[in-house]
Amino acid sequence: FLYVAKNFSKIHRENCHELAAYLVSCSRSRAYDMLRKQREEPLEEIPDVPDDAPVPDDAVVSTDNIQHLTELIGQMKPVYRDPLRLLAMGYTNREIAESLGLTD
Template sequence: MLGLYLEALENSSDEELFTQVYERCKRLVYHTAYKVVQDSYLAEDVLQEVFLQLAKNFARVYRDDAHKMAAYLAICAKSRAIDLLRAQQETVGEEDTALDTVADNAPLPEDAVIDAESAAQLTALLEKLAPIYKAPLQLKALGYTNSEIASALCLTESTVRQRLVRGRKILWKELHDGNK
């Protein structure tokens, strides 16, 4: 399967870097997807989709920081897994119950100027946020551009911008209503 990903790379000089990222993060992506879909075959499908998308956009999304790259791939895996669940549930006609159980522990950016209490409050609010707003906000906090986020989440840039605005408004409202 790695050969297929390497063929999808735009730049053949990135093969070694991509191979390192794949070997380092493939289990993380698989287990992140498995936590959401609870099916090994579906988790494999998500793993393949995430790395194929990464190979196609590797030059734009690659980061030297291994932790940021791993966090990016984990968010992509969770997003793809949720999309897969939604697609399955739409065909079956079930309610969107499995998505409410997904939890995320994204790290705060290193350069954030915030005290520990506010960070804990913001993290708790982010956990309560709907997945459609949470994933773009987390990727933005990791330093990705709107176009990179759109590519990773299979959205348009305008949708990403709107979800970022709405997510920030929700967080702002919750932070200020909670302090009264």
């Protein structure tokens, strides 16, 4: 906000679309500045702690299982398949419901 206020003389001459783009650009620039400053701060050294927990072999999914699962999902009716694919792509339940015209 202060950055925009200091540069008001540049802003008041811009048209609405250019102003919106300028404000987005200013916001992005300030966010990058903040991230750079955070990176410059030294991080506290954290000692390594040995992890003796066993690695569960059962949780490892083989390529064959993934391929078989993909084939099974491909055989599903679109009403069931499409939400699963969107979920796998990282969409939220609300986004999936909106894009497919369903209730959340």
